[in-house]
Amino acid sequence: MTRRLSDALRLILIVALAGTGLTDGRKCVYSIGSPDHRAVVEIGNVNGTVQHCARTDCCIAAVHLLNNNTNITTQGCSVIQGSCTDLLCLLGPLRRGNYTSCVCSSDLCNSHVAWSQDAVLAHQLSLQDLPQTEKVQATTSPTSLTSPRLDLTNMELHQVINRGRYAELWKGSLEGVPVVFKLYPSGCCRCYDNESTVYGLALLRHPSITCFLGEGESGQSGARVLVLELAQHGSLRAFLSQHCSDWAGTVRLALSLCQGLSFLHSEIHRDGVYKPAVAHRDLSSNNVLVKADWTCALSDFGSATALNLRPGPRPLRTQEVCVQVGTPRYMPPEILDGTLNIRDPLSSLRQVDVYSLGLLVWEMTTRCTDLWTVSPVPEYRPAYEAELGPSPSLDELILLVSERRKRPALTHLCRGTTLGCGALMEILKHCWDNDPEARLTAPCTEKRLSSV
Structure with missing residues (x-):
């Protein structure tokens, strides 16, 4: 429309x-x-x-x-x-x-x-x-809507946010309003189509999901463009690099992320409309945004997979499930070593996301002022940087995470005196358990974290 x-x-x-x-x-x-x-x-x-x-x-x-x-x-x-x-x-x-x-x-x-x-x-x-009435275009599928088509003639690109493997992210404006443009070159149609399809799913509306405004084409380059709401603080990685927060703010940040993932993973039936469960498959500090109110919003659905889509489900092919998708440092053991359970992608792909969720929440805790009362709050470092440096190889991650079963240090939580530190430690351990079936689900993580 x-x-x-x-x-x-x-x-x-x-x-x-x-x-x-x-x-x-x-x-x-x-x-x-x-x-x-x-x-x-x-x-x-x-x-x-x-x-x-x-x-x-x-x-x-x-x-x-x-x-x-x-x-x-x-x-x-x-x-x-x-x-x-x-x-x-x-x-x-x-x-x-x-x-x-x-x-x-x-x-x-x-x-x-x-x-x-x-x-x-x-x-x-x-x-x-009334066949003479102007047509409002929409799909007849109860699982998806046609994404709004936008006239991008007046699109203004101001600043590059990130240049990824498949797309460029720009701050810009449309009709004078600040927005984010995600530009896919013509050769990356599959990732563009995938992300556009996920954003177009019926009922995919939640405060912790990046607000999708529409899509169109750039007249100059012919690139396909997704138009998204601008998150004031940018990526979670940028936010944690520049900001610390107290215990309440840290839990609020983590809980909003859990709520977004729980919503994404959930099947929803409402008034004859259906939203399938969706696995993100690339949760990282670059693919989570932080809004003006210091809450998180999931973004970047180029690798996401809609599970048990109805009507007329198309079974996931084995090669689609087995492919090593995601950012290596946030990949769980079963993705790193190729032991993912391909017989049950509905559960196994959601378990992959929960592992990544645990690492992101851990990163948030490292910038919590109430957990560093004796020494200064350390600078932001993503998961496993302390153990493997800023650019770990896949082989190094396989050895550390899968074979040696190491996880980020919880020392700051162990010595924390804030009520709830022990509960949060247990949540993290259950999120990144080496056994995928022993991990918490996203809704269960949300429930436990809300009690913290």
């Missing part, structure tokens, strides 16, 4: 820069585009582009669909006092002509909107009855 960006994307920066020190209560992005919606002003204090709700926990966004473009007309606190459960603003079927709206239940969640599967299906049904 084509989506106009000028209203929705310009508000992403508001979300990223929403500061502390504001009044208590739900905070909603505020904009009034019609005199008919002046009642929104009366239900909360307005501070520039943010409204602090006085009598509701729900934010609202009203939109007008015109020529396949979604134009946000009103944003603010919900006038109707009621419950709202969705963390994101998911638009329902059109009503009152070409108008509809959505409500959501997290701070500034109405900054941008997405169409729910119910809305897409309603559009399709209406097209059958």
Whole structure:
């Protein structure tokens, strides 16, 4: 579905820069585009582009669909006092002509909107009855939606974030709004198609999953482009290199990462719509982003695999499961030595992610100020750098991780006096257990960490 960006994307920066020190209560992005919606002003204090709700926990966004473009007309606190459960603003079927709206239940969640599967299906049904109506493009599969196609004529590339094997990551702007562009050259169609497919899965919306804004093509180079929300602090690697946090902040950072992976690994059935379990397969400190509120968001799904996809599942081929995918230092023993259980990819590939998760949480703990009360907090070093240096070879990792079964040192947690250090140590040990079947699942890790 084509989506106009000028209203929705310009508000992403508001979300990223929403500061502390504001009044208590739900905070909603505020904009009034019609005199008919002046009642929104009366239900909360307005501070520039943010409204602090006085009598509701729900934010609202009203939109007008015109020529396949979604134009946000009103944003603010919900006038109707009621419950709202969705963390994101998911638009329902059109009503009152070409108008509809959505409500959501997290701070500034109405900054941008997405169409729910119910809305897409309603559009399709209406097209059958009114063939002259402008078409809203969507797939008929209940597991995926057509990714929004964007006009990238005004795409501006400002700064290279990373140049990877298959794609380049750029900070830039579109229609004056800061975004991230992921550029795949024409020869890397498979990785692009894979990542685009994962982002396009129905119900793949979560605060700990990088917000996907759409895709298109670069007119100059012909590269295929994914447009993503800009995470203020960049990658987890960059964040940990520049920031320390106290115990509460460290647990918050780790828990948000666990929540994202738990959501990714989960099958979801909702109102006839299905999201399959997805294995990331390349969790690393470069592929996790840190947002303005110091929480994590999973990114880079070029190697991800949707498991038990419905309808019409395509069984994973043996060579797809056995391939050594991922960043070597975050690979578990069964990937390093080729003993991955290919008979049960649904479980085994999720277990691979949990091992990597354990290493990332360990990296977070090394930058926790409450665990280094006697000596200064050390500089950030990724997993196994202390043992093998900055660029370990595959053979070195196989010897250390698989054959000798070594894991990063937990000394700082052993001597930590903070309540919960012992529990976190046990979580890490169960995440990176040498036996994949003995590892925690992502939902279980999330549950245990939330108690910490």
